[in-house]
Amino acid sequence: MAPVVALIEHADGKAFDTSLQTLAVARSFAAGQAVHALVLSSPIRLDLELGRNAVFALANDLGHYGVNVAHIAEHEALDSFAPDAWAAILGQLADQLDATAVFAAGTERGNEVMARVGARANLPLATNCIAVSAGDPITLTRQRWGGSLLEEARLNSTRPLVTVAPHAVPIETTEAETKVETFTPQLKEQELVVRVIEHVAAAGGGVSLAEARVVVSGGRGVGSKEGFAIIEELAGLLGGAVGCSRVVTSAGWRPHTDQVGQTGTKIAPELYIACGISGATQHMAGCKGAKRILAINSDAEAPIMLNSDYAVVGDLKEIVPAISKEIRANRGHAG
Amino acid sequence: MRVLVCVKRVPFTGGKMVLAPDSMALETRHLGFTISPHEECGVEEAVRMIEAKSGESVVLTLGPAEAAEQLRDAMALGVDRAIHLETDGSEWDPEATAAAIIDAIRADEAASGPFDLILFGNESADSGGFQVGLRVAGALGRPCVTGLKKVTIEGASVRCEQESEGGRDVYAVPMPAVLTVKEGLNLPRYPSVPGRMRAARKPVATMTPTQAQARLELASLVVPAGQGRRAEVLGSGPSAAPAVVEMLRKIGVV
Ligand SMILES: Cc1cc2nc3c(=O)[nH]c(=O)nc-3n(C[C@H](O)[C@H](O)[C@H](O)COP(=O)(O)OP(=O)(O)OC[C@H]3O[C@@H](n4cnc5c(N)ncnc54)[C@H](O)[C@@H]3O)c2cc1C
Ligand SMILES: Nc1ncnc2c1ncn2[C@@H]1O[C@H](COP(=O)(O)O)[C@@H](O)[C@H]1O
Numbered sequence A: 001m002a003p004v005v006a007l008i009e010h011a012d013g014k015a016f017d018t019s020l021q022t023l024a025v026a027r028s029f030a031a032g033q034a035v036h037a038l039v040l041s042s043p044i045r046l047d048l049e050l051g052r053n054a055v056f057a058l059a060n061d062l063g064h065y066g067v068n069v070a071h072i073a074e075h076e077a078l079d080s081f082a083p084d085a086w087a088a089i090l091g092q093l094a095d096q097l098d099a100t101a102v103f104a105a106g107t108e109r110g111n112e113v114m115a116r117v118g119a120r121a122n123l124p125l126a127t128n129c130i131a132v133s134a135g136d137p138i139t140l141t142r143q144r145w146g147g148s149l150l151e152e153a154r155l156n157s158t159r160p161l162v163t164v165a166p167h168a169v170p171i172e173t174t175e176a177e178t179k180v181e182t183f184t185p186q187l188k189e190q191e192l193v194v195r196v197i198e199h200v201a202a203a204g205g206g207v208s209l210a211e212a213r214v215v216v217s218g219g220r221g222v223g224s225k226e227g228f229a230i231i232e233e234l235a236g237l238l239g240g241a242v243g244c245s246r247v248v249t250s251a252g253w254r255p256h257t258d259q260v261g262q263t264g265t266k267i268a269p270e271l272y273i274a275c276g277i278s279g280a281t282q283h284m285a286g287c288k289g290a291k292r293i294l295a296i297n298s299d300a301e302a303p304i305m306l307n308s309d310y311a312v313v314g315d316l317k318e319i320v321p322a323i324s325k326e327i328r329a330n331r332g333h334a335g
Numbered sequence B: 001m002r003v004l005v006c007v008k009r010v011p012f013t014g015g016k017m018v019l020a021p022d023s024m025a026l027e028t029r030h031l032g033f034t035i036s037p038h039e040e041c042g043v044e045e046a047v048r049m050i051e052a053k054s055g056e057s058v059v060l061t062l063g064p065a066e067a068a069e070q071l072r073d074a075m076a077l078g079v080d081r082a083i084h085l086e087t088d089g090s091e092w093d094p095e096a097t098a099a100a101i102i103d104a105i106r107a108d109e110a111a112s113g114p115f116d117l118i119l120f121g122n123e124s125a126d127s128g129g130f131q132v133g134l135r136v137a138g139a140l141g142r143p144c145v146t147g148l149k150k151v152t153i154e155g156a157s158v159r160c161e162q163e164s165e166g167g168r169d170v171y172a173v174p175m176p177a178v179l180t181v182k183e184g185l186n187l188p189r190y191p192s193v194p195g196r197m198r199a200a201r202k203p204v205a206t207m208t209p210t211q212a213q214a215r216l217e218l219a220s221l222v223v224p225a226g227q228g229r230r231a232e233v234l235g236s237g238p239s240a241a242p243a244v245v246e247m248l249r250k251i252g253v254v
Helices: A017-030 A048-065 A083-097 A108-121 A226-237 A246-250 A281-287 A316-334 B037-053 B065-076 B094-112 B132-140 B193-201 B238-250
Strands: A004-008 A035-041 A069-074 A101-105 A125-133 A138-144 A149-155 A161-164 A179-183 A198-201 A214-218 A241-244 A271-275 A292-297 A310-313 B002-006 B010-012 B032-034 B056-063 B081-086 B117-121 B144-154 B157-164 B167-174 B177-181 B204-207 B216-222 B232-236
Touching (some): A004 A017, A004 A048, A004 A083, A004 A108, A017 A035, A017 A048, A017 A108, A035 A048, A048 A069, A048 A179, A069 A083, A101 A108, A108 A125, A108 A161, A108 B144, A138 B216, A292 A316, A310 B238, B032 B065, B056 B065, B056 B094, B065 B081, B117 B132, B132 B144, B132 B177, B144 B167, B157 B177
Parallel strands (some): A101 A161, A214 A241, A214 A271, A292 A310, A310 B232, B081 B204
Antiparallel strands (some): A125 A138, A138 A149, B010 B032, B144 B157
16 A cells, blocks of 8 residues: 655754654554655765764664654755755655655745645645544644634645644654665756755854743833843843844834744743733744743733733833842842 | 735734634634735835836735735835735635736736746745745746745845754845745835825736635634633732742742
């Protein structure tokens, strides 16, 4: 019986969690058909032997996630990301296996590569799915509005292309024997026109918004660019990062790199402190991964009050400095 | 140079997603409409390119008659003219959307010459298919770079920067090209009153495309569970500070 195939993204010898989550959905769709995986690798990386061994070990390990056959595609052009080349290789493997479905994680790269596979082969693509069932038609549930809304849909396709929403389904482990095979792709010059030619490292310094344990965020209620001094102070005391809402970036009070939300950064800190933020669905789409949310808002009926764990009602301009002062006072006692 | 930017009309929802009785759409009776912030940056970039290089910028939407509002908004910011692919307002899947846009681009290019750049949002605000731009690029046989936060025209090619793990990935592709962009690319201007007045007189070409058979069909919308926990109020005003710090200590962040 024809198999399903899934693209595995990896770095530093480890498969991404999002790819392992994808395998759980692919396996449930496959319902007994074989699960194949595609792992891309370049033989001309600096860490040649280490890199190769690591990729082999990673492919071999996919058995724990239900992969029966892992295909390692090696090509020197894969040295840097080339999305059309990735799509060509994934398409070629799917053709060779006569795959009944193709899966990838709904990451930036996963979505873009699969859209290119769809464009090349004239096949429909359902992005950011959280469940997919085989059948005619295929039925699936996918995220809209950055996850604030779900859509039940029917997909009419002989080879469904599906991406799986990141961090929306659990990783499932199992024991399958994995056969590791090498796959030799054929690439055309035009498939290498779009390719990363340079990586510019971010200017270091400060706690990164995406990784911070605590994020203190300000919205329209902060009132001005200067108003963020008290937000920065509290974030500093908590070893956290500063975030903001879109109203703040549109006003030019903070750079867009600070924006939390559907079209900003998605974060999952231990604690999110939202000051003067109303809690629009597009904002909450960025912080719903937070373990706990504290809302500081002058409006006890603001929508964010229905999406938070703790709240303080009142003027943030008084409350935020009072919290900072209290933290300092406590440290004074302790020290 | 000629630049096209494609935008989609979507409802501006507030703090809650409320469905229409048939669960096939959002209840929009009390909502305003907008386009994705990504697309707003696309519009701004198109306007800036033409301000710098001269030529023509065009905005295109596929949507109901009311989507003319979004076309006027774009023209108020400086876009020269608009193409409206008018629908009855029902949901078109990404393939059908792309097919209609491709036809419109071919027709416009046959009349007015090729677009050096075609700009899309990285993903639409509502359906988030992440694919219309790539499908259009594929059909036209043009290179496409996605998710851009910076675009610089350098002669006959365009340098593109995309946020990636720990920094930015840089691409350079020859024009004509298709680019999908993200919010943060630029800081869009606000429309001026004269801009709005000029927009009212700019040309809009309206067409009614036929819808290709949908292969990804919306069956119903569902508001996800887990919304609507009520916050524990720790107090009001600055006197709540000790209770807040107590909570911070309990959860281990101080
Ligand atoms: C497609 C799309 C994508 C979007 N993406 C994002 C996104 O990524 N991120 C994002 O944030 N938004 C996004 N938005 C915008 C979003 O819908 C809201 O408009 C925005 O989040 C509102 O920002 P805000 O809460 O700061 O402002 P408001 O909604 O105006 O809320 C201000 C809040 O501050 C409170 N307040 C005022 N003064 C004080 C005070 N002195 N003390 C305490 N509280 C006070 C008020 O009670 C109110 O609740 C998007 C919108 C669309 C349509
Ligand atoms: N109905 C539409 N009209 C015009 N452009 C659209 C439409 N739908 C999608 N697009 C464009 O394609 C991008 C990606 O859409 P999607 O593939 O739905 O995520 C959007 O950001 C828009 O630029």
